[in-house]
Structures are given as structure tokens and as C-alpha cells.
Amino acid sequence: MRAKAKLYPKEAARLLREKPGVREAVTGATLHFERNRLRAYAEVPIAEWRERAKALKDHVLSHLDHYLELAEKRLRENGVQVHWAETPEDAHRLLRAVVERHGVKRAVKAKSMLTEELGVNPLLASLGVEVFETDLGEYLIQLLGEPPSHIVGPAIHLSLKEIQKLFHERFGTPLDASPEALAQVARKVLREAFLSAELGISGANFLVAETGTLALMENEGNIRLSTSLPKVHVAFVGIEKLLPRFQDLALFLPLTARAATGQRLSTFVSLIQGPAREGEEGPEEVHVVLVDHGRTALLADPEAWETLRCLRCGACLNACPVYRQTGGHPYGYVYSGPIGAVLDPGLLSLEEAYPLPYASTLCGACLEACPVKIPIPKLLLTWRHRAVAEGLSPAWEKAALAAYRRVMESPTLYRLFSKALRGLPLPQDLLPLLRAWTEGRGPLKPSPKPFHQLWREMEEPHGR
Amino acid sequence: MDARSRILSRVKRALEDRPKAFLPEHPHLPFPEDPIPLFLERLGENGAEAHLLSPEGAQALLRELAQGLPGVAFGQGVPAPFREGLPPLPPEEAPLGVSWALFAVAETGTLALSSADGRRAQLLPPTHLVLVERERVYPTLLAAFQDLKTLPSALGLHSGPSKSADIGQVMVKGVHGPGRLIVAVLT
Ligand code: SF4
Numbered sequence: 001m002r003a004k005a006k007l008y009p010k011e012a013a014r015l016l017r018e019k020p021g022v023r024e025a026v027t028g029a030t031l032h033f034e035r036n037r038l039r040a041y042a043e044v045p046i047a048e049w050r051e052r053a054k055a056l057k058d059h060v061l062s063h064l065d066h067y068l069e070l071a072e073k074r075l076r077e078n079g080v081q082v083h084w085a086e087t088p089e090d091a092h093r094l095l096r097a098v099v100e101r102h103g104v105k106r107a108v109k110a111k112s113m114l115t116e117e118l119g120v121n122p123l124l125a126s127l128g129v130e131v132f133e134t135d136l137g138e139y140l141i142q143l144l145g146e147p148p149s150h151i152v153g154p155a156i157h158l159s160l161k162e163i164q165k166l167f168h169e170r171f172g173t174p175l176d177a178s179p180e181a182l183a184q185v186a187r188k189v190l191r192e193a194f195l196s197a198e199l200g201i202s203g204a205n206f207l208v209a210e211t212g213t214l215a216l217m218e219n220e221g222n223i224r225l226s227t228s229l230p231k232v233h234v235a236f237v238g239i240e241k242l243l244p245r246f247q248d249l250a251l252f253l254p255l256t257a258r259a260a261t262g263q264r265l266s267t268f269v270s271l272i273q274g275p276a277r278e279g280e281e282g283p284e285e286v287h288v289v290l291v292d293h294g295r296t297a298l299l300a301d302p303e304a305w306e307t308l309r310c311l312r313c314g315a316c317l318n319a320c321p322v323y324r325q326t327g328g329h330p331y332g333y334v335y336s337g338p339i340g341a342v343l344d345p346g347l348l349s350l351e352e353a354y355p356l357p358y359a360s361t362l363c364g365a366c367l368e369a370c371p372v373k374i375p376i377p378k379l380l381l382t383w384r385h386r387a388v389a390e391g392l393s394p395a396w397e398k399a400a401l402a403a404y405r406r407v408m409e410s411p412t413l414y415r416l417f418s419k420a421l422r423g424l425p426l427p428q429d430l431l432p433l434l435r436a437w438t439e440g441r442g443p444l445k446p447s448p449k450p451f452h453q454l455w456r457e458m459e460e461p462h463g464r
Numbered sequence: 465m466d467a468r469s470r471i472l473s474r475v476k477r478a479l480e481d482r483p484k485a486f487l488p489e490h491p492h493l494p495f496p497e498d499p500i501p502l503f504l505e506r507l508g509e510n511g512a513e514a515h516l517l518s519p520e521g522a523q524a525l526l527r528e529l530a531q532g533l534p535g536v537a538f539g540q541g542v543p544a545p546f547r548e549g550l551p552p553l554p555p556e557e558a559p560l561g562v563s564w565a566l567f568a569v570a571e572t573g574t575l576a577l578s579s580a581d582g583r584r585a586q587l588l589p590p591t592h593l594v595l596v597e598r599e600r601v602y603p604t605l606l607a608a609f610q611d612l613k614t615l616p617s618a619l620g621l622h623s624g625p626s627k628s629a630d631i632g633q634v635m636v637k638g639v640h641g642p643g644r645l646i647v648a649v650l651t
Binding site: 086155 | 466467468470471472474475476477478479482483484485486487488490491506510556571572573574579580582583584586587604605606608609610612615616617618619620621622623624625626627628629630631632633634636638639640641642
């Protein structure tokens with residue numbers, strides 16, 4: 001996916017101006033997720049769970065070479081074909097080979113952020129393969145040609161009305177069709193696809209090194225179907241997704257579900273060991289592609305390596321007051337919200353993503369929510385410091401800050417400027433440029449007297 | 465050097481000076497004496513219909529569910545008495561699927577279904593009846609996983625009917641998998 005993270009401030013402002021409905025839809029959905037998460041966290045000794053999950057992930061990451069080699073060995077023993085991909089091009093080459101060998105015409109896809117990173121859908125389209133996103137939300141945005149706006153709920157920015165309109169145009173359903181009726185239409189189209197596709201594509205929530213088990217979580221059943229019906233299954237797995245032991249799933253599956261949607265466990269979990277055995281239903285071939293794509297660089301980063309603990313639960317997005325205003329699109333890359341703001345500069349480059357660490361109030365809500373205690377607020381500051389040190393902030397900002405500093409350091413200049421500012425006509429009448437900002441807000445009314453004077457006057461009657 | 469060695473050597477280099485973090489043990493949780501009441505309650509909260517029945521009672525329930533249907537899709541492990549008098553259908557066509565669970569978990573209201581039992585009958589019919597023996601219900605996920613000796617090619621954990629809130633945040637059942645899940649715990 002081509003990143004447009006640099007345009008974040010502009011894109012966020014444009015979205016708020018042009019699509020005011022998005023703020024309402026996203027705020028509603030994230031608050032709903034957030035309430036459920038809080039309820040689910042309160043039901044268990046969550047402090048202990050989070051601490052243990054963090055320690056387990058830190059263990060895996062500090063022994064990552066060992067666990068990668070162990071996982072590869074176990075996967076092979078299970079009859080899985082293992083591949084390694086440093087770049088999207090590596091992944092494309094592998095996928096192209098599978099498509100050609102099996103004469104794939106149709107592929108069904110389970111929701112996966114990593115395949116968004118790798119641009120799997122455009123590649124398949126260029127090979128003449130018809131791809132169906134099978135998660136309902138993902139299917140909606142595929143029909144609209146949009147990227148996902150949330151890790152867990154890719155279509156939370158769409159209102160029921162918009163979806164009714166979309167289905168009316170595509171499938172001729174009535175404009176007031178119920179969500180049930182719309183879901184049945186999608187079910188029919190996608191069931192057809194499941195039964196005829198030769199290839200199923202997925203990501204993975206976890207890969208267990210000890211047993212070579214792929215773990216996938218979902219609520220609809222589309223992942224179980226995508227990994228069960230087609231004769232070939234290809235799973236793209238980020239190298240940070242490892243867990244040491246099968247029993248570690250007993251912590252990570254429920255913790256992820258509670259953080260993501262407030263469930264005790266997601267409705268369906270697929271624990272996949274390999275291709276179907278003698279006389280069984282299931283895929284004849286299973287491929288696992290272990291993907292780097294910037295992760296080893298993150299691992300080498302003395303601070304940002306902690307982002308590799310991320311479970312992609314989306315809890316930090318739901319908790320974020322900034323994300324809630326726009327949803328994920330303005331962030332301009334696969335990962336949005338607080339985790340995107342600290343992950344994208346590492347996965348892309350700071351040069352490409354430097355506005356994202358500024359998309360935060362530093363309120364700390366993301367850290368409170370995170371099931372693996374990623375220090376997002378600290379990392380936001382780390383990236384900001386680096387952006388300034390590398391001279392990435394725009395020239396006008398540097399000049400403005402330098403001027404501000406001069407004025408604030410000199411009492412005389414400060415008085416002079418505050419007096420001048422109070423005497424000026426109101427900026428919204430003068431600057432049409434500011435209209436986007438001032439339109440929704442009351443006019444600025446400078447106080448007739450400066451604060452330090454008011455303060456003095458307040459103190460004087462007490463006879464000091 | 466190929467991609468594999470390049471990735472692994474970068475990982476090794478990144479970790480050279482990183483302190484090694486220890487692997488925490490799992491604590492042993494207090495188990496409820498009898499997990500069955502909790503299991504039935506949690507299944508209900510997950511949107512499934514749960515019953516505690518004798519094998520004969522479960523057979524009667526199945527007959528009732530199958531009444532008026534052209535046939536039923538059976539998992540491999542479903543015992544013969546449950547199949548009697550019910551025409552088998554391929555899962556693509558069957559309105560009802562019946563599976564035999566490998567085990568179940570009370571704390572999450574979960575049924576574990578093996579690929580050896582047949583995946584299609586677990587996923588394609590709109591209604592799914594799962595049979596599980598009382599002794600196979602574990603109190604916690606950890607207890608169940610620690611007890612697993614071998615793993616099937618795919619283990620499916622089902623904790624309720626298929627659902628989605630992707631359309632305007634309204635909860636809809638039966639999007640891809642079965643929209644109705646009925647569980648009989650066999651005494
Ligand atoms: S950073 Fe934490 S809260 Fe955010 S998606 Fe990752 S695991 Fe979830």
C-alpha cells in the first residue's frame with residue numbers, strides 16, 4: 001500500500017469538513033467497543049494478565065531468532081510449506097507461483113492487516129484472480145474501493161444509510177432493507193465464492209513455535225471457511241506474531257478478545273496445524289509466509305521495538321480522542337490511531353510519517369487500554385524528538401517557534417506584542433484561509449486588559 | 465544470501481545487546497468443582513442454546529430439530545443411535561449440521577471441534593447442534609490446553625452463533641457460519 005501519512009493534517013481537516021458523518025459513526029462505534037472492553041477487563045485480574053502478556057511477548061522478542069527457527073521446523077514437520085519474505089515483492093513472487101501452479105481463478109480472503117501492507121489484492125487482480133474479502137466489513141469497503149479505517153472494524157466509518165445505498169446500487173435491495181436482509185445478500189454472494197474458490201488467504205493472530213500452530217480469531221466464520229474450503233491456504237504471518245507454547249494461547253486468545261471487542265473469546269478460533277490428513281476435509285496445501293517488511297528494523301530500534309508486542313486488538317484506537325474524530329483514513333497507512341502513530345514511522349520512515357506522532361493529545365488513554373502495555377505516549381514523544389532532531393518539521397513551524405521563543409523570553413517584547421494583538425481586527429474577518437477553523441467556532445474576543453495587569457489589580461485591593 | 469538468512473541475521477544483530485527476558489509460568493487457577501453450570505450459563509450468554517441431557521434426551525432433541533427437514537449433515541464422530549432414521553445430506557445442502565465435540569471449556573462457553581470430525585458440517589448448515597460428553601468439559605482454557613496430547617490438522621473453537629456488527633453497528637446472526645448454535649451436554 002502506498003503511504004500518504006505525510007498528508008495527515010490536511011486529510012484529517014478535509015475529512016471533517018467534507019464527511020461530517022464519519023465523526024459521528026466512528027465516535028459511536030469506538031465508544032461502544034470501549035464500554036465493552038472496560039466491562040470485560042473488570043471481570044478478570046486484568047493487571048496480572050497484562051503484565052504476564054507483556055512479559056511473555058518480551059521473552060519471545062528477545063529470543064526471536066530461536067523461536068522463528070523452531071516454528072519453521074515444526075511447521076515443516078506438520079507438512080506446511082514455509083517461505084520467508086523481506087519485502088512485498090518477495091511475497092508477490094511466492095503468491096504468483098501458487099496462483100500459476102494451481103490455476104487459481106478465485107480467492108477468498110480473511111481480514112488481514114499484513115496483506116494490506118503487502119498489497120496482496122492489487123497483485124491478485126493483476127494476475128486475473130477474482131478476490132473476495134469475506135469479512136462483512138471488509139467486503140463492504142472492498143465494494144466501495146476504500147481501505148479499512150479500523151483494525152477490528154474496517155467499516156465503522158460507514159452509516160447504515162450508506163450501506164443501504166451501496167447495496168441498493170449493487171444488488172437492487174430496497175433502500176430501507178434491514179441489516180439482517182443486507183447480511184443475507186452478502187452471505188449468498190460470499191457462500192458462492194467460498195464453494196468455488198481454489199485459494200484461501202489469511203493472516204494470523206499468533207503462531208505457536210512449539211507446535212507450529214496458526215491461531216486466527218473472528219466472529220463471523222469467514223476465516224474458518226476461508227481456511228477450510230479452498231484446496232490451498234496461504235497464511236501471511238509477521239515475524240513478531242510468535243508465542244512459545246500452545247498453552248500460552250490460553251492467555252492470549254481471551255486477552256485479545258477482551259481488549260478488542262469485550263468478548264470472553266471471539267466466536268470462532270481456528271487453530272491450524274497443517275493440511276488435511278488422510279481422508280479429511282480441508283486444504284491439500286498450506287503455506288506460511290513469514291514476513292519481515294520493516295519488522296527487523298523495528299526490533300533493532302532501542303525504543304520502538306516495544307511496538308512489536310502489539311496484538312492488533314484496536315483497543316488503543318477505541319480509547320483515542322483524536323482517532324475518534326476521523327477514523328483511520330487520514331492517517332494514510334494501514335495502521336492508524338495511536339498504534340499507527342508509533343508503528344508507521346518505524347515501518348515506513350520518519351520522513352514519510354512524521355505528522356502522525358503529533359496526532360495525539362498525550363492523554364495516555366491508549367496505554368491504559370493496551371493489553372500488552374506498549375508505552376505509546378512515551379513513544380509518541382520519542383518520534384517527535386527525532387522528527388525535530390532530523391529537521392523534519394516544516395520551515396514555517398521552526399520560524400514561528402523561534403519567534404515565539406524570542407517574544408516569550410523578553411518582557412518588553414511580550415508586552416509590545418500582546419498590546420498589538422489586542423488592537424488588531426479579528427483574524428476571522430481578515431483571513432479567508434482561517435475560515436475552515438473559525439466556521440464552527442465562536443469569534444475570538446481578546447480581553448481589553450492583559451492577564452498580568454488583571455492579576456495586579458486583583459491583588460491590589462488586599463492592600464499588599 | 466536468501467531472504468531467510470538475511471532476516472535471521474538481522475534479528476540476531478538486533479538482539480545482540482538486548483537483555484533476555486524470562487518466560488513466565490502460567491499460574492494455576494482455582495477450578496470450580498463442577499464446571500457444568502458455568503458452562504451452560506456462559507454458552508447462554510454467548511447466544512447459544514444449551515441443554516444438559518441424557519443420550520436419549522439428546523436424541524429426542526435432534527429428532528425434534530430435524531422434523532420436516534430433508535436431512536441432516538453428520539460429523540464423523542456422531543454415534544450411530546443419533547443417526548437412526550435421519551437421511552444424511554451433504555453439508556452444502558443440509559439445513560442442520562450435527563457435530564461431536566472433542567472437548568469444551570466452561571469459562572468461555574466454548575466447544576472444541578476437530579477437523580477429524582469433518583469441517584463442513586460444522587460450518588455450512590445454518591443450524592448447528594453440537595454434542596459433548598459431560599466428562600469432556602474443562603473448567604478453563606488453560607486446563608484444556610495443558611491436557612491436549614495431540615492436535616488435529618485444524619481445531620475449531622466455537623463459542624456461539626456466527627455474528628457481525630459490521631452493518632451500522634447492528635448485531636446480526638448467521639453471517640457466514642451457523643446462525644443458531646445448540647449444545648447438548650450428555651450425562
Ligand atoms: S498497541 Fe496495544 S491496544 Fe493498540 S492495537 Fe496494539 S495491542 Fe491493541
